[in-house]
Amino acid sequence: MCGIAGLFIKDPTLEPDLGRLLARMTSTLRGRGPDSAGFAIYADATPGLVKLTFAAPEGTDAEALATRLLAALGVGGIAAVRHTHAVVTLPAEDVARAEAWLSENAPEASVMSTGNRLEIYKDVGDPDDVAAAFAISRMAGSHGISHTRMATESAVTTNGAHPFSTGADQCLVHNGSLSNHASLRRALRQDGIRIRTENDSEVAAGYLTRKMRDGESLDEALTSSLKDLDGFFTFVVGTENGFSVLRDPIACKPAVMAETDRYVAFASEFKSLTVLPDIASAKVWEPKPATVYFWEHS
C-alpha cells in the first residue's frame, strides 16, 4: 500500500492554499498508510539564505536546540518551529557547519532537508494527526508532496517516513519496493552520497541525487533509474522548481493525475483528487509505465 499525493501549482493565486489542499488530499489516503506521514513543502525563499530543517530528538524542545545552534554558529539566523521540527534559515556557507554542530551536539537530531525552498515535516502516527501537529494546512508554497506510509522494508520511525531528501531542495516519495537497494546503497555511499537509513526508498532518492550531481537533469536521472533500479515503484520527485512522476515498466502501483490551468496533481487514488478545485473539468489520466512526466516553474 502506501499513499502519495503531490500538488504543483501553476497559478500563483493558488499558492496560499497549497498546504490546505495537500493536507486534504493526504487525509483521503490515510487508509493506505496509517503508520506515518510526511510532507515536503516548497515555500518562499529568502535571497542569500538557506533553510535547514531538522527534527529534534524525541522529548526535547526543538526551539531551544535551534537557539543553541544559531548561538553556537554566531550568525544571524531565524528559527521557525513546527511541532518537533525547526527550520533554521542561515547563510549558505554556514549550512555545513550547522550540520556538523548538530551531529556533534545533538546526534539524535535528524536533518530532514536543506535547500533554498524545501521544508520537510514527517512523523510516525495517523496522517491526519501528523498534518495537524505540523499545521500543514496553514502553509503556502508553489508545490508539495506528501506520503502516508505502510512500512514494508524498514522500521516505523520518523527517519523511515517519506519524503526522503538526499540533496539540496530535492525530495522523493515512493510507493513500491526495491530489490537491489543494499548494493546500490553501498555504491552510493562510496560515491559520497549521504544515506541515513536502511530504507529502500532513500536509496532511490540518493540515486537521483548522484545522477544530478554528475550533470544529469531530473528527467534524465529518472530515465537512467529505469535501467538501474530493480523493483516496482511509483515515484513523485520534487526539486526547487520541478515536479516529476515516474512509474516502473509494469506499473502495478496505482497512480492518477489531474491537470488544469491552475495546477498539476498526483494521487494514489482518484478520491484524493476530488478535494481539488475544478476537478470536474480537469484532464485526468493514469501515467503510462516507464514514462517520465515533468513540470517546471520558469
Place this chain on the structure above:
Amino acid sequence: MPVVDLAKSSLRELNAALQQLGPTTNETDWTVLNPSGEHAIAAGVDAPVTVTIAGPVGYFCGGMNKLATLVVEGSAGQGVGENMMSGLIHVKGDASQSAGATGRGGLLIVEGNASARCGISMKGIDIVVKGGIGHLSAFMGQSGRLVVFGEAGEALGDSLYEARLYVRGPVAGLGADCIEKEMRDEHRQELFDLIKAAGEAGKVDVGEFRRYGSARKLYNFNIDNVDAY
C-alpha cells in the same frame, strides 16, 4: 426505492443489505449517495436490481456481480467489475487499471478511458470502452469480447487465449502471440451487437475497427518442442 447515504451509513451496512437481496425482491432500484471513492461498493450483489452510485468509487466496485445493473456516476478505481458473472456495470467516467479482470460474464461499459490491464484474464465478460485502454490489456484473456473505441497501449493481448479484441484507434503494440485477424461478417455482427448494447448503434461504424486475436502458437502444444519438456 431505497437510498443509502454513505456519509451516514457504513459501507458494510450497504453491502450487507444488497447482498441479502434475493431473486424475487421488490426493492429493485437502489441509490447510493456520497460514495467518496470507498472500496468494494456493491460487491457481491446477486439479484436482478439496479444500483445507481452517485459519484466516484474506489477499488473492486461491483466485484463478483451477478444479475444486477450497477451505474457509477463518476470514475471507478482499480478492478471495477472484477470477476463479474453476469449483469451490467456502467461506469460514466474513467476506470482505473484491471477493469473487468477475470470477469466471467455480463457487460462492462466504460464511457471514458480505462487504464492498464483492462480485461486481464477475462473469461467470458464483454467490455466496451468508449475511450482508450492502457498497457497489457486482455493479458491471458480466455474468452469474451473487448471493444475499444480509442487507442490501446503496449502489449495488447499478450499470451492471449480465445478472447476477441476489437480496437478502433491505434494500438501501441501487440503482446506475445497476439495478431491482427480478418474481420468477417460474424465479427462485424457481434461487434455491432456490442456497440448497440453500449448505446452507440448508428453512431459508431463497425468498419473502422480492427480485430485482434490469438495466433494460437503459445498455448497449443507443438510436437516440435517436445524436447523442451
